[in-house]
Amino acid sequence: MQLTVWTYEGPPHVGAMRVATAMKGVHYVLHAPQGDTYADLLFTMIERRDHRPPVTYTTFQARDLGTDTASLLQGAIEGAYERFKPQAMLVGASCTAELIQDDPGGLARALKLPVPVIPLELPSYQKKENWGASETFYQLVRALADTSLKPPPLEGRRPRANLLGPTALGFRHRDDVTEITRLLDGLGVDVHVVAPLNATPADLATLPQADFNVVLYPETAETAARWLERNCRQPMIKTVPIGLGATRAFVAEVVALCGLDPALAADPPGSRMGWWSRSIDSNYLTGKRVFVFGDATHAMAMARVARDELGFEVVGMGCYNREFARDVRALAAEFGLEALISDDYLEVEAAIASVSPELVLGTQMERHIAKRLRLPCAVISAPVHVQDFPARYSPVMGFEGANVLFDTLVHPLVMGLEEHLLAMFRDDFEFNDAQGASHLGGHGASAAPEAVAPAIPAAAQIAAASTVDPSREAALGGAAGEPVLRLVWSSEAERELKKIPFFVRGKARRNTERYASDHGVSEISLETLYDAKAHFSS
Amino acid sequence: MSAAPRPSVACGTAPTAARTIIAERGQREVFCGLTGIVWLHRKIQDAFFLIVGSRTCAHLMQSAAGVMVFAEPRFGTAIMEEKDLAGLADANDELDRVVTQLLARLPDVKTLFLVGSCPSEVIKLDLARAAQRLQGERTDGVRILYYSGSGIETTFTQGEDACLAALVPELPASAPDAPPSLMIVGTLPDMVEDQFARMLAQMGIERVSFFPARNSRTLPEVGPNTRLLLAQPFLGETARLLEGRGATRLPAPFPFGADGTADWLRAAANAFGVPPATFETVIAAPRARARKALGGPRRQLEGKSIFFFPDSQLEPSLARFLHEELGMRLIEVASPYIHRDHLAEELARLPQSCRLVEGHDVDAQLDRARAAKPDIIVCGLGLANPLEAEGFTTKWSIELVFSPVHGFDQAADLAGLFARPLVRRDLLKV
Numbered sequence: 018m019q020l021t022v023w024t025y026e027g028p029p030h031v032g033a034m035r036v037a038t039a040m041k042g043v044h045y046v047l048h049a050p051q052g053d054t055y056a057d058l059l060f061t062m063i064e065r066r067d068h069r070p071p072v073t074y075t076t077f078q079a080r081d082l083g084t085d086t087a088s089l090l091q092g093a094i095e096g097a098y099e100r101f102k103p104q105a106m107l108v109g110a111s112c113t114a115e116l117i118q119d120d121p122g123g124l125a126r127a128l129k130l131p132v133p134v135i136p137l138e139l140p141s142y143q144k145k146e147n148w149g150a151s152e153t154f155y156q157l158v159r160a161l162a163d164t165s166l167k168p169p170p171l172e173g174r175r176p177r178a179n180l181l182g183p184t185a186l187g188f189r190h191r192d193d194v195t196e197i198t199r200l201l202d203g204l205g206v207d208v209h210v211v212a213p214l215n216a217t218p219a220d221l222a223t224l225p226q227a228d229f230n231v232v233l234y235p236e237t238a239e240t241a242a243r244w245l246e247r248n249c250r251q252p253m254i255k256t257v258p259i260g261l262g263a264t265r266a267f268v269a270e271v272v273a274l275c276g277l278d279p280a281l282a283a284d285p286p287g288s289r290m291g292w293w294s295r296s297i298d299s300n301y302l303t304g305k306r307v308f309v310f311g312d313a314t315h316a317m318a319m320a321r322v323a324r325d326e327l328g329f330e331v332v333g334m335g336c337y338n339r340e341f342a343r344d345v346r347a348l349a350a351e352f353g354l355e356a357l358i359s360d361d362y363l364e365v366e367a368a369i370a371s372v373s374p375e376l377v378l379g380t381q382m383e384r385h386i387a388k389r390l391r392l393p394c395a396v397i398s399a400p401v402h403v404q405d406f407p408a409r410y411s412p413v414m415g416f417e418g419a420n421v422l423f424d425t426l427v428h429p430l431v432m433g434l435e436e437h438l439l440a441m442f443r444d445d446f447e448f449n450d451a452q453g454a455s456h457l458g459g460h461g462a463s464a465a466p467e468a469v470a471p472a473i474p475a476a477a478q479i480a481a482a483s484t485v486d487p488s489r490e491a492a493l494g495g496a497a498g499e500p501v502l503r504l505v506w507s508s509e510a511e512r513e514l515k516k517i518p519f520f521v522r523g524k525a526r527r528n529t530e531r532y533a534s535d536h537g538v539s540e541i542s543l544e545t546l547y548d549a550k551a552h553f554s555s
Numbered sequence: 556m557s558a559a560p561r562p563s564v565a566c567g568t569a570p571t572a573a574r575t576i577i578a579e580r581g582q583r584e585v586f587c588g589l590t591g592i593v594w595l596h597r598k599i600q601d602a603f604f605l606i607v608g609s610r611t612c613a614h615l616m617q618s619a620a621g622v623m624v625f626a627e628p629r630f631g632t633a634i635m636e637e638k639d640l641a642g643l644a645d646a647n648d649e650l651d652r653v654v655t656q657l658l659a660r661l662p663d664v665k666t667l668f669l670v671g672s673c674p675s676e677v678i679k680l681d682l683a684r685a686a687q688r689l690q691g692e693r694t695d696g697v698r699i700l701y702y703s704g705s706g707i708e709t710t711f712t713q714g715e716d717a718c719l720a721a722l723v724p725e726l727p728a729s730a731p732d733a734p735p736s737l738m739i740v741g742t743l744p745d746m747v748e749d750q751f752a753r754m755l756a757q758m759g760i761e762r763v764s765f766f767p768a769r770n771s772r773t774l775p776e777v778g779p780n781t782r783l784l785l786a787q788p789f790l791g792e793t794a795r796l797l798e799g800r801g802a803t804r805l806p807a808p809f810p811f812g813a814d815g816t817a818d819w820l821r822a823a824a825n826a827f828g829v830p831p832a833t834f835e836t837v838i839a840a841p842r843a844r845a846r847k848a849l850g851g852p853r854r855q856l857e858g859k860s861i862f863f864f865p866d867s868q869l870e871p872s873l874a875r876f877l878h879e880e881l882g883m884r885l886i887e888v889a890s891p892y893i894h895r896d897h898l899a900e901e902l903a904r905l906p907q908s909c910r911l912v913e914g915h916d917v918d919a920q921l922d923r924a925r926a927a928k929p930d931i932i933v934c935g936l937g938l939a940n941p942l943e944a945e946g947f948t949t950k951w952s953i954e955l956v957f958s959p960v961h962g963f964d965q966a967a968d969l970a971g972l973f974a975r976p977l978v979r980r981d982l983l984k985v
Contacts (some may be wrong), residue, residue, distance in 0.1 A: 018606075018649040029615040051915075052587025052675045052706030055615045057937030067944030069937065076915075079676070079707040093582070100918060113673035113707070142637045197864065198616060284666040382662035429878070541657040 023382055025337035025360050025400055029139035031056050032149025036157065036237070038070040038185035042217040043157075044103035046094045046113035048086070048121050051076040051254065063403050064186055073097040077114070087119045094125050098132070105161060105218040107153065109137035119527075120413035134220065135160045145360075147236045147312065150184055154213055158241040161221040164248050168228050176275040177207040179227040180240055182234030187391055188315065190214060190397040192412035197258065200415045201231075204271055204281050213237075225249040228411050229274055233257065233414070236338060251440060261316035261419040262325050290419035294327055305430060306524075308333040308374040310357070310365055311381055311398025313341030315413075317348050319378050319397045322422055324352065332372045335365070336382075364388065373523050376430060381405070393429030434469065442446045461514045469527055504530055506541045513543055528553050572822070574911060576893055576903050581916025584937055585866055586953075587706025590801035591878040594957065595718055595767070596629045598742045601665040602771050605657065607682060608672030609652065615791060619953075629664070631657070635674060646680055647688075656687055658697055665696075666771035668718065671703035693715060698725065698771065699760065699823060712789040712867045712892040712956065715742060721794040722774065724765075725796065729778035736762035737774055737823055738802065741787030742796065744959040745769065746866060749808060750841075751810075753963060757837045758829045759790025776800050782826050786810060786961060788901070789868035791894045798810045808900040809869075809968060810961045812876035842964035848967030849880060856921035858883035862929035864938065865889040865915050868953040869902045871935075873955065873969075878906060883968055886927045889920060902966070924974040970982045 026032075030047060038060050047053065054074050060066045075093045078085045094108060122136025126161050137154050139149045152219040168177065178201060183190035188239030191214075198208045209227035224230075230253040231243045242253045252274060257269045258267035261284075268282050284291070293299065307329045309320045311516040313336040323329040336345045342358040347357035357368050366386045369377060376395040377387040381402045387394035396405055397413070412418040412424075506514070510529075525546075532549035533541050565824065589612060592604045605611050620628065633653045639646040647728070650669075657666060669682045669689075686701040689773035693699070702721040704714040727735065737760055739751065748765050755763050764775030779801035785794060788809050798804060802872075810814050818836055824834040828842035863870045863884050870890040877883040885905065889912035910919075917938075924932055925945070932942055932949045939949040950973055960969040 018635055018639055018645070018653050019631050020605075020627055020631055020653050021613050022631045023617050026610075026612060026614050028610040030611075031614065048707040050587065051583040051585055051710065052589065052615060052673065054584045054937060055583070055586055055618055056592075058935070059939070061940040064938050065940060066942060069941045074582055074584075077707065079705075082677070082707070096918075112611050113677055116674060116677045140637075141611070142635060142640060146612065276766060481980055 018363075021361065023362050025054070025380065026146035027059075027143045028112055028141050029149025030109060030137075031059070031154070032146040032151070033107065033109060033137055033139060033153040033208065034060070034070055034072055034075075035146075035150050035184040035186050036064070036153040037072065039183065039213040040071075040217070040218075042104035043099045043107065043110070044071045044097050045074065045107040046090070046097050046121070046125075047109060048075045048085045048093075048119060049074045049076070049112055049484050050078070050091050050113050050257070051109035051471075053111045053113075057380075060185055060516065064406055065403070066185070070185075071103070075114070084113075086117055087124055089517055090119055090121060091128060092409075093126050094121075094130075094134075098128075098130050100158045100204035100330075100418050103132060103218075104424060105135065105136050105157070107137055107157075109139060112141035115141050116468075132159055145338070146249060146254045148340060150237045151240050151340075154184075154237055155240040155244060156225065157213070157218075157221060159244060161218050162224045162245065162249070163222045164225060166225040167249075168226050171228070175205050175207045176228045177209040177276075179209050179224055179228075179251075180211045181230050181232055182236070182238030183211065184234075184237055185214070186310075186399070186401060187214075187234065188397075188401055189239075189411060189418075190234070190415045191406075192410055192413040193418065195410070196412035196415035197231065197233065198415050199257070200264075200268070201271065201286065204268065204277060206275060206277075225251065229249065229254060235341070236312055237350050238374060258312055258414045259315065259418060260422060261288070261416070262321065264419060271283055279350060285416055288416040290326065290416070290423045293420075293423050299427075300338055302427065302430065303328045305329045305376055306322065306332045306374045307376045307378055308369050308372060308383075309397075310337070310369075310377075311378040312336055312338055312380075316328060317345060318425075320348065320352065321493070322419075323378065323426065326419070327423070328374070328428060331376050333368055335359065335368070337368060339388035355427070366390075373527060375521070375524070376426070378426065391409060395425050395429055397425070456542070468485055484491070504539060504541060509543050510541050510546050513546055525550070556979050570917065572906070574907075577910065577912045579889070579912050579914040579916045579919065581914075581919060583710070583891075583915040584864075584917040584935060585672070585915065586613070586711045586935075587686075588704035588709025588717055589672065589706075589712065590613060590711055591615065591644075591704065591818045592630045592670065592720060593712030594742055595715060598768055598769065599666065599767050599771050602629065602665060602668060602671055603657065603661060603664040603666075604668045605654065605924050606630070606632040606670045606672055607667070607675045607680065608632055608670075609674045610633065610634050612672045629661075634741060636646050640678060640779075646678075647685060650682075650685055651689065654699070658693075658695075666698045666700065668721070669699065669701045671701065671705050671720075673705045673707050676703060676705045676707060678688050700725070701854075707934070712787070712869075713892070715787070716790050716792050719790065719793040720796050723793060723800065724778070726774050726777045726800070728800070729776035729780060731779065733776070733778060733780045735780045735782060735827065736764065736776070737782050737784060737827065738764050738766055738777065739784050739786050740797070741785060742789055743765060743786055743961055747882060747961050747965060749961050750964060752822075754837050754841070755823065756927075758820075758824055758827070758828065758833055760823060761828045763962075777978060782823070784896060786870050787869075788894065788897055792856065793891075793896065806896075807870040808875065808904070810867075811872050812880045812966045814880055814962060815840050815876055816845070816944040816961070816963050816966065817842055817873070838963070845963040845966040849970055851969035852967060853881050853975040855977050856970065858884065859930040859977065860886050860927070861973070862886045862924050862927055862932045863888045863890070864917075864920055864924075864932070864934035864952065865891045865912070866933075866935055868892060868894075869955055870933070871898050873906065874909070875901045875904045876966075876969070877973065878909075879904060881973075881974075886929050887920075887923060888910060889913070891915065932972075933975060948980050 037043050060070045073093050075090050110126045125134045182193050232238045232242045232255050245251045255269050256267045258264040270325050272282050306460050307323050316336045319333050320334045324331050331352050334349050337360040348357045362382045377383050378397045379393050380398045380400050454465050529549040665699050669686050671682050682702045686699045690699040702717040702720045725727035761885050766775050777800045783802050783804045805822040805826050807819045810816040810819040874885050874888040878885050887910040895914045932947050933952050940949050959965045
């Protein structure tokens with residue numbers, strides 16, 4: 018048993034729902050009790066979808082268990098076929114129905130429906146949402162792709178690609194698809210089928226007619242793309258075009274694969290990210306310490322963007338989906354880090370607290386962690402929240418996506434700079450502390466972080482996760498049993514510390530305390546503060 | 556004052572007259588009882604709710620709670636894994652480990668609820684016995700109780716019923732010669748509780764308790780001299796167990812709206828021999844205030860038609876309020892379960908023209924709603940946006956459970972929840 022409050026991923030059948038809901042002409046019959054119908058609201062509320070997910074739940078009850086849940090399931094399959102007339106059906110069980118072993122696939126076959134019925138076996142007690150999405154998409158492709166089809170001869174036509182992986186509830190999938198479609202069009206490449214998003218079963222049948230596959234989201238599409246590569250000899254492009262460098266690499270791969278004019282690979286006029294980052298205004302971004310966490314694909318891409326395209330220092334990175342742990346570990350090693358592979362948000366919180374980054378790039382989970390730790394944060398990956406579905410066009414892929422990332426990743430820090438200006442005018446009649454920082458809900462700027470002692474959340478207590486020690490007295494100690502050195506700040510040093518901008522103040526405090534304890538200094542004076550500064554600058 | 560005319564009600568029959576209730580069975584589209592933890596953990600401030608379930612349960616809780624609040628919760632899920640399913644002995648060991656760990660880290664928790672889920676019920680993990688065993692092993696006085704919030708046994712608000720029912724055996728017995736006391740049953744926001752307590756005190760009813768209490772260590776007494784006033788219409792099992800301990804239920808409509816609240820309080824006043832003049836004096840000002848405040852929403856809602864999908868079991872009571880006090884036309888009032896006794900007063904006040912449905916069949920209900928073209932549809936979060944996209948105006952039913960809606964001073968807020976979507980529809984030019 019694993020104790021948890023918030024989870025990064027839902028159960029695997031929610032992954033299947035993300036695929037089914039993304040598609041047209043598919044209906045999913047899920048053997049599940051009534052409570053599982055909550056999953057509909059993920060789509061209708063978070064993503065504001067204007068249709069119910071195409072899912073029929075059997076909603077069996079305790080009284081059905083002794084009698085005949087199997088015929089209930091068969092009735093639901095038959096009823097759903099009659100009502101919705103899909104081109105293909107998915108049948109499967111959620112965690113509870115998995116335990117009663119009704120064999121949805123066999124029961125569905127016995128009905129001899131006139132459309133393909135694809136049984137899904139998604140082991141709920143072992144696997145999670147992303148795996149469920151990947152397996153569902155793979156089973157659909159296997160069942161529906163017509164492997165006898167081939168792309169027509171290349172002469173006299175543009176090359177064509179399938180874009181694989183975008184689903185319902187995906188982080189910016191809607192706009193990424195538009196952006197990459199435009200990008201390919203500019204290169205002279207047509208998009209043949211986008212799947213699963215907005216694809217029909219009939220579209221999936223024609224997948225083998227494309228010249229190659231683009232795996233936009235490996236979490237969902239890599240398994241299916243590998244199958245197409247093996248069975249239809251369709252090459253795939255695995256470079257995920259998130260960030261300027263990755264987008265250029267993606268373009269270069271497409272150009273090479275399709276034998277296009279290399280001149281096409283130049284950046285388009287609307288690509289601003291590089292100049293925005295080189296311009297002197299961005300100097301202050303240099304060496305900002307960032308912690309990156311998300312699904313493997315987004316975390317790896319953002320770590321590269323952070324280091325190579327914004328000049329940040331990546332001080333921690335990781336992902337919650339173990340299926341891609343190896344890739345993330347390899348990249349982390351390249352960054353001189355050890356990757357955090359965990360789906361326990363308390364562990365992630367502790368890791369973030371321990372490195373005190375200046376910016377967190379994460380999921381909605383990290384957004385809340387960062388709020389508690391009073392750190393700036395930008396959301397770069399699922400799991401998603403309603404605000405991750407902006408009304409405006411906001412891809413993270415391609416050249417426009419790189420522009421968006423510059424804004425997204427830098428914006429929280431700019432706000433930090435504004436706050437510093439406010440702090441500089443701390444005693445000014447107009448800019449006094451009582452006015453507070455606009456983005457922190459109007460609390461006094463000087464309240465951060467000393468005066469704010471948020472009630473330690475129950476969840477944090479569970480983890481015994483350490484937050485920044487707000488007291489004047491800091492206790493530093495190594496392993497259990499070692500004597501703990503009590504550090505006291507002189508009032509003069511404390512006043513000096515407050516003159517340091519708040520967004521580096523925590524780091525200054527930590528460095529000074531580390532320096533003091535390393536040098537056996539128990540009272541931190543003004544001298545200690547500057548000695549420490551010199552020590553860590555050298 | 557009491558002669559203030561009620562809007563015409565199309566019922567001339569006695570409260571017990573049988574109503575036609577259409578039973579419906581099909582796909583349900585409603586939360587399971589686990590969801591009650593979202594408000595129960597806010598109310599019982601020293602309790603922790605530990606769901607023993609699957610990743611789906613944890614995901615449900617975060618989706619149901621996360622859409623509305625992201626408060627730091629005193630609830631969590633012990634997610635069962637493959638090895639827990641293989642051997643129940645191991646599952647019990649694992650549970651002991653999780654509970655011990657949890658309580659060691661949360662010393663402020665005085666009551667731990669082990670909450671059963673669909674998978675724990677299906678594999679017959681005996682959590683009642685586990686609670687007893689864990690309780691027996693402890694010397695720190697932490698109370699460990701069990702109830703099931705599983706979706707194969709409980710629907711949405713029934714989870715609160717199951718939770719409170721688990722607490723009933725823990726209530727201390729009142730002395731046989733204790734003077735009569737009033738117990739108000741059902742989770743109410745603290746502010747609403749305080750309003751009721753003030754009015755009851757003004758009437759001279761001194762011995763009033765609320766169940767659940769804000770603190771699980773100060774449980775109210777129960778015995779033959781306890782009179783029960785249900786504040787929620789979904790507490791069938793809790794009321795049955797309290798009656799089993801000698802308490803007597805006071806029949807009343809539920810305290811929604813000015814008239815509903817007055818009638819509800821009157822049931823208590825009558826049972827405690829409060830002189831009618833005193834009663835009228837106490838409620839005069841708040842009732843007048845409520846009626847005045849209802850004037851605004853009434854202008855929006857009068858004559859408008861409404862269709863309820865089944866959700867919280869509040870539907871018949873809310874329908875009565877909307878019909879009597881706001882002049883709405885009831886097309887269909889569907890509820891997951893209709894307690895014939897507890898709702899007798901409400902059912903008698905619903906017009907015969909309205910279709911009363913118990914149970915679910917979501918696709919059939921959607922067909923009927925589309926055909927009826929109501930001015931407003933009350934439904935769950937999974938249905939609301941799709942119906943809006945079809946051109947209907949909707950009210951998410953879950954907000955009716957999470958907002959303070961009981962009593963005089965919340966009557967207009969409750970009406971406002973229904974009026975706002977209509978006002979907004981008129982307002983927007985998009």
